[in-house]
Amino acid sequence: MxxxxxxxxxxxxxxxxxxxxxxxxxxxxxxxxxxxxxxxxxxxxxxxxxxxxxxxxxxxxxxxxxxxxxxxxxxxxxxxxxxxxxxxxxxxxxxxxxxxxxxxxxxxxxxxxxxxxxxxxxxxxxxxxxxxxxxxxxxxxxxxxxxxxxxxxxxxxxxxxxxxxxxxxxxxxxxxxxxxxxxxxxxxxxxxxxxxxxxxxxxxxxxxxxxxxxxxxxxxxxxxxxxxxxxxxxxxxxxxxxxxxxxxxxxDLWLQLAQHANQMAQQFHQGTTGAVEFIHPVEANEVFCRLPLAMIESLQQQGFEFHVWPGSDDIIRLVFSHATQTEQVNQLVTAIKAHG
Ligand SMILES: Cc1ncc(COP(=O)(O)O)c(C=O)c1O
Structure with missing residues (x-):
């Protein structure tokens, strides 16, 4: 994913x-x-x-x-x-x-x-x-x-x-x-x-x-x-x-696609508030958060793909796009909560 x-x-x-x-x-x-x-x-x-x-x-x-x-x-x-x-x-x-x-x-x-x-x-x-x-x-x-x-x-x-x-x-x-x-x-x-x-x-x-x-x-x-x-x-x-x-x-295709991507980021943000530390305000379709190293490894093993941000080993960047599906965000949120 x-x-x-x-x-x-x-x-x-x-x-x-x-x-x-x-x-x-x-x-x-x-x-x-x-x-x-x-x-x-x-x-x-x-x-x-x-x-x-x-x-x-x-x-x-x-x-x-x-x-x-x-x-x-x-x-x-x-x-x-x-x-x-x-x-x-x-x-x-x-x-x-x-x-x-x-x-x-x-x-x-x-x-x-x-x-x-x-x-x-x-x-x-x-x-x-x-x-x-x-x-x-x-x-x-x-x-x-x-x-x-x-x-x-x-x-x-x-x-x-x-x-x-x-x-x-x-x-x-x-x-x-x-x-x-x-x-x-x-x-x-x-x-x-x-x-x-x-x-x-x-x-x-x-x-x-x-x-x-x-x-x-x-x-x-x-x-x-x-x-x-x-x-x-x-x-x-x-x-x-x-x-x-x-x-x-x-x-307005461009706006519909961007709105969807932003909504996916908000869904993640709302679903994980309290469970992860957000590094920057979530205002569009990119999310930066700090996670325990063991959680990062576990998420990767479960097939979630994301960048570990250069210069740190516990900050990840998640990007949500026009093609991200609600169900995929739910699965990520569930995996994070299950670990925490
Ligand atoms: C902020 C920003 N500006 C510009 C670009 C354009 O980059 P590219 O030359 O790869 O199309 C990107 C792509 O990652 C970007 O994130």
Whole structure:
């Protein structure tokens, strides 16, 4: 029973069907196909504004291309120390920006500590050409700890971004899960809160390698298509990525799938409260908890699969997906309670 990653979940049937439906005859290449055009229109309706939309195949590409739009080689990017950008992309943001500097910042539960960010930025600008130019703040929503920035926290970030004149990027690999919890509009969680660039994830929530970079700030899009091509991410048969993304948004499928995943996490949380120690608030579809070593071993022997979190031997991460079944969560809860 797999609680290891939403990346390990299958592709949702409606998205697989959309791929089959798109696989008819010839159509334009390199993003000039009807599916790519439709997805841009869907995004503009969904976000209630103009935006430039690049379908991509990985979140790392979306994040890295976003950085090239707003960060020069001599710039710096402020992000959480545990962000995917900093911890899991093998230097891709630095590589694509031709050497920009990532500044990893601390903060509880995967969120950048905002007073710390403000103090850090207030301390820059005194060292002339010896220091990198702060250019982008990148946040993750949901965070790598399964938590969320509230709308109020997003507004505080917007104030900091405006104060220092930086661009604001959101890594939304699990954007749908975050939106489903906050219950606000996509616009409220993005450009209305000062987000200039969004890495919009679909892969973890039912798609097959389909992501998009969505840019709301027209000042950042001048050379976006060249930068994508140069990064090796202009996909010739883009219809197969875009067809997935169209189906993902169709009839709110994306929100239904995320809501289900989040509900599974809540079911686990409620079922085991008092029996395990939760490391972070459970706000979306990822749960981090501390368990006795003997319980971890016993669960593994019973066939429950999950990650023991790097850097600790008694903290596990459970990820619930669109394909997780209620019964599977019940079995895990029962196994934990039986042990305790
Ligand atoms: C927070 C976050 N950002 C981005 C990504 C995208 O990663 P990938 O390049 O593997 O698609 C992931 C995937 O694990 C992630 O968890």
């Amino acid at each position: 797999n609680f290891r990653s939403d990346n390990e979940a299958p592709v949702h049937q409606a998205i697989m069907q959309a791929l089959l439906d798109a696989n008819q005859g010839f159509t334009e290449s390199y993003g000039y196909d009807p599916y790519s055009e439709q997805f841009t229109e869907q995004c503009q309706q969904l976000f209630e504004t103009w935006c430039e939309v690049l379908p991509l195949t990985t979140g790392t590409a979306a994040n890295s291309i976003a950085m090239t739009l707003a960060c020069p080689p001599y710039g710096s990017i402020l992000c959480h120390e545990h962000s995917h950008l900093n911890a899991d992309e093998c230097g891709a943001p630095e590589f694509f920006t031709a050497g920009a500097k990532l500044i990893p910042l601390p903060g509880a539960h995967g969120k950048i500590d905002l007073p710390h960010l403000d103090r850090y930025l207030a301390g820059t600008g005194t060292h002339g050409e010896h220091e990198c130019l702060p250019s982008v703040i990148s946040i993750t929503q949901c965070t790598e700890s399964g938590t969320l920035y509230s709308l109020d926290e997003l507004r505080q970030l917007q104030a900091i971004k405006d104060k220092y004149g930086l661009a604001l990027h959101m890594d939304g690999a699990r954007f749908a899960n975050a939106l489903s919890t906050l219950g606000c509009s996509p616009a409220a969680m993005t450009w209305q809160a000062g987000i200039d660039m969004l890495s919009f994830g679909a892969t973890k929530n039912g798609a097959m390698m389909a992501e998009a970079l969505i840019v709301f700030n027209p000042q950042l899009t001048q050379q976006i298509k060249r930068l994508r091509k140069r990064a090796g991410h202009l996909i010739s048969k883009m219809r197969y990525v875009s067809a997935q993304l169209c189906a993902y948004l169709q009839d």
